[in-house]
Amino acid sequence: MRDSMNILKGNEKHIEACCSIAKGLSEYFTENAVETMSKDMKKHLLYIATDLDEVVGFMTIHRKNNHVAEILWMAVKKSKWNQGIGSALIERISNDLKSQGxxxxxxKTLSEDAKYSPYESTRQFYEKMNFIHIETIDPYPGWAPDNPCAIYVKIL
Structure with a gap:
């Protein structure tokens, strides 16, 4: 990650930029997903990655209870992939959450059982960040048919 990049807590003024990133990744996010994402960003913890004040990545976190949190949404602008931004987001969030107990x-991400190649790199990324695949559920409640859900966890 370059010196010009920062990981910050986001707020409502960043939602449009975050949704714009997701819209640029249509092989990962449907229009309905972007709408849900926008609502989730208003209700849950939002972190953003900026490069020279431009939002280039984001992550939305849901605190499930005192000891468990879930990444609801995460994306990095395609032109900024493989520059350490996603890793920096995971590291910052992991450290912040760990300090809070x-x-x-x-x-949750699309399982390899779906045989949809764009998500291969997504699963590889989470595994590189020390997430462990613990279960695949198909059908997963609330997910469209033929979209098996792979659940990953990381011990903080």
Whole structure:
């Protein structure tokens, strides 16, 4: 990550920029997903990655209880991939949550059983960040048919 990049807590003024990033990743996020994402960003903890004051990545976190948090949404602007931004977001959030007593970070993503190649790199990223695949559920409540859910956890 370059010196010009920062990981900050976001707020409502950053939601449009975050949704714009997601819209640029249509192989990952449907229009309905972006609408839900926007609502979730208003209700849950939002972190952003900035480069020279431009939002280039984000993550939305839901505190499930005192010891468990879940990554609801995460994305990095495609032109900024492989520059350490996603890793920096995970590291910052992990450190912040751990300092608040959270012991487990969870994320759900599309399972390899779906045979949808764009998500191969997503799963590889989480595994590189020490998330462990613990279960695949299909059908997963609230997910569209034929979208098996892979659940990953990271011990903080």
């Amino acid at each position: 959270v012991r487990l970070l969870q994320v």
